[in-house]
Amino acid sequence: MPPAPSNRPNRDETLVTPVRERGDACPGALRLHTADDGALARVRVPAGVVSAAQAYALADAAERLGDGALDITSRGNLQLRGLGPGCGGELARLLDAAGLLPAPRHERVRNIVASPLSGLDGRGHLDVQPLVRELDALLCASGRTPDLSGRFLFALDDGRGDMTELAADVMLLAEPGGARVRVTVGAASAWVRPEDGPRAMLLAAEAFLDAASATGTKAWRVRELPAQGAELAGAPVWRELTSSAPAPPSPPGPDSAADPESAGPESAGPGSAAPVPGAVPAGPHGVGALSVGVPLGRLSVAAWRVLADIARAHGTGELRVTPWRGVVVPGAGPGQSGAPAAAGLVTDPASPWPGVGACTGRPGCAKSLADVRADATAHLAAGAGGLPVYWSGCERRCGHPRGTWVDVVATGDGRYDVAVRGAGADVPPDRRALPELADALAAARTITTPTK
Template identity: 30%
Template sequence: MNERPVSNALRPSACPGLLRIVPALDGGICRIKLGGGSISSTQAKAVASAAEHFSSGAIEATNRANLQIRGIGCEQTALIESLLAAGLGPQNAAGDDVRNLMLSPSAGIDRKMLLDTRPLAERILATLQNHEPFHDLSAKFAVQLDGGEALAMLEHPHDLWLSAFVRDDEVRWAFGLAGCPTDTPAGSVALDDGHNLVVAVLELFLELARPEQTRMRHLLAEYSVEDFLSRLAGRLSFHAMTDWRRTEDSVVLHIGAHPQAQVGLVYVGAISPLGRLDPAMLRGAAQLASEFGDGSLRFTPWQSLLLPNVRNQHAAEVVERLEQLRFLCDPGQSLTRMIACTGSSGCGKGLAETKGDALQLATLLQRHGHALNVHLSGCPRSCAAAHIAPVTLLAVAPGHYDLYFRDAAQPGFGALHARNLTIEAVATLLDARSRSPLDA
C-alpha cells in the first residue's frame, strides 16, 4: 500500500516529511506524521531502531503530536524504507504532506468527551491522501477535530477546526476558520455532516486561493469570512451561530495517571524533557504500552506521550518505570513547563543554544519552587510552539534573550518586558514577579 519515495512526486517545501528529509546543521530531519498522534508499540520500536541505525539517535516529539528523527546521515533511503515497512508512511507518496489532522490525545477515552472522534478522523485522513486535488494543499494546512474532551489543545490555530457541542439534546459540530475552538464559531453542522464540511471547505479554499495563499488566514485577508461562508452555503447546509464558545480545561491532565471513560482504566502521561527522546526511552515506553496498556502510545501537542488503557492497579508502577526511563511525570517539575526549539546546535537561524539554556533556567526556577510555562525560541519563527506561551524568551545572542509576557492586546509574543537578559537574570526576574502580590 505504501509507495517507495519518488522525488518528483513531492512538491518543494521547507517542511520535512517521511519521504522528504530536510537538511539542518545537525543532519537531516525526517517527520513521521501519526494518525491522531497514535502509534503502535511495534511501530514505536521501529522508529527507535531507525533513529539508532540511520541517525544520531535524536528523536523529537513535535507540537503537532508527530515524531521527528534528527541527525540523519547518508543512509536516507534505508531509513525511509524501514519506516514504510513499519506502516508509518502515507497511503500514496503525494499524500504525505497533507496528513495534518489534530485530535485530542485522549480521543475515545476521555471522561468528558461528547463522542469518539477517531472514526471521522480516519475517514478525513483517507480523503486527504486519496482525493488528488487535496495534494495541492500546503504542508502546513491543518484541520482540528475536538470531541469536547477535557484534555485538548485549544490554543493552536488551525485552518479549519470542528468542535463538538450539545444544542437541544443534539450533538453537532461547531466549526471555524483560521483560528481555535475557543473562538466564536463560523457556524455548525449536523454530526453526520462533519466529513462533508471538511471536503467542502477545503475544495472551496483551493478554488479561491492563489498559489501564494497557502493558509486560510491568507485567503481571508482578501475574502471576508462572510463572503467565504456565503459561497460555502451553496455546497453545504449549515447553521449560523454566535452564542457558543468552547471552554478550556487544565492541561496538567496530560501528566501522571488520569481516569478514563472506561471503568477501571487510566491513561498515564509523561513528558520527554524539552521534547527530546533517545531510542532507549521510546523503546522502553513501547514496552510498557505492550506490558500494561493496549500496545499503543499517543503523542500530544505538549511534546508528551500517553499510555492509554492501563489498569488502575498498575498506574503507579507504570509512572515509576517511565521516570526510570527519564520521562517526567510530576507537574511540579519546572522542566515539564519548558518548551525550547532546536537552537543554534541544530538550526542555522538559532541565535542561542535554547535547549541547554532551558535546562539551566528550569534548574534555577526549581530552586525557587516555581513551575512556570516558558517558551525559549532561538529566532522569531517560533517553531517549537504554535501558541503564545505565558512567558517567551526570544534569543538575541548566545545566552541572551528578550523577555515577553503574553498579552492579548499585543501581537506576536506579547508585551516586551526586558531586553538582552542572561538566563540568571531571567530566573531572578521571574522569581520576583511570581512573588509579587500584583501577580497573585
C-alpha cells in the same frame, strides 16, 4: 457566556497577507531537511497515534539511521535528526513497511491534531478518534489535498476545548450531546452530523485552495488570506453543508467547551490544555491512560521503547503523541509510571518540565545563537508553576506555543530578550545576561494578562 471557541489566531499572530512565490519547504518523511547535525525527517502521525509496532519501527530507524533520539513537534508529529547522507530511500522503506506512509504523495498534508484524551477519560462530548481516521483516509484519497501546504493544520476537539489554542486552519468542535459538530474555517462555520464532519473538513480545505487561487495569494494558511479568510463564508461549499445540517445551534450551556470551568483537572499549567503527567482516571466509557511528559520534546530510543513496551503489555497497544510534546499511553495506569520515570520521562504532576519548551538550538541549527536546551535546563526552576516559557535560538521562534507565554530569545551576545507574548500581553522585552536571567524569568512568568 463567552462565544464558542474558534480556530482564528490570536490578535498578536495576525499576518499581513503575503503573496507566496513558491511552495513551502516544510520537511516530511520523504522530503528531508539538511541541518547542521545531519538530515531531518518529519513523520506525520495523525492525532499523534502510533501502534506499538510502529513505535518500535521508528525507534529502529532513529537508532540505525539517525542520532538515536526522537523529537516531538508542536503538531504532535515525530522527527528523526542526524540522518546520514543517502539514507532517504532506506528510511522510506522502513516507514512504509510499518504503515507510516499510506499515501506517499500526501504524506506532508496529514497534519491532524485531536484531543489526546478523547475516549479515554469519559470527558468531552464525542470520541473523535474514529473521525480522525476517516479524515485521514479522505485526505489521502483526494486528488487536490497534495496542493495544501505542509503547514496546513486540521484539528478535532471532542468538546473539552483543548484544541482551540492551536490555531488550526480547519477545526471540528463537538457540541453537547454529541449529535452535531461545528466545522470552522476562517470566519465560516457549519454544523453537521458527526459522521459528516470529516467530509466537511475536506470540503473546507478545498474551499481554502479555491480562495488561495482566486485571490492570487497562493496562501499556505487560512490566516494568510485577505481578512483571514472572511470570504470563505460565502463559498458554495457552506450552502451545501448547511443544507443538511441538524437543528440550528443553541447558545453554549454550562457543559459546553466554551465554559472556562470545563477545562477540568487534566489541564497543565495556566493557559494550557495539555494533559498533566501521571495517571488519567477512566471515565464511564473510557479506559484511562498514563500521561508522560517529555523534557523539551526530545526522548531517546530507549525511553521511547519503554513506552512502547508499556502500550503493548499493559495498554491498548497504541501511543498518542500530543501537541504539547508529551505522550499518552491509553489503557496504562499508575502502576506503570516507574519505568518511564527511570528513563528520564516525567510522570510527576508537580514537575516543572511541562511548562518549559525550547527549539533545537545549537549545535543542531545553524541559525541558532545559543545552546537553548542547555540554558533552559539550567533555568528550569525559575518561575516554575507560572506562565509557560519557550526558549528560542533566534527570532524565528520555531515551534513556539500559542496562548500567552514567556518568550525567551537569544540575542547572540550571551544574552536573552525576555518578554510576554499572547492575547492581551503588553510586556516589552527585557534583555538580560545569563547570570541575571533567573530573576527576569521568575518575574515574567508571574505576570497576569487580561483574558479575551
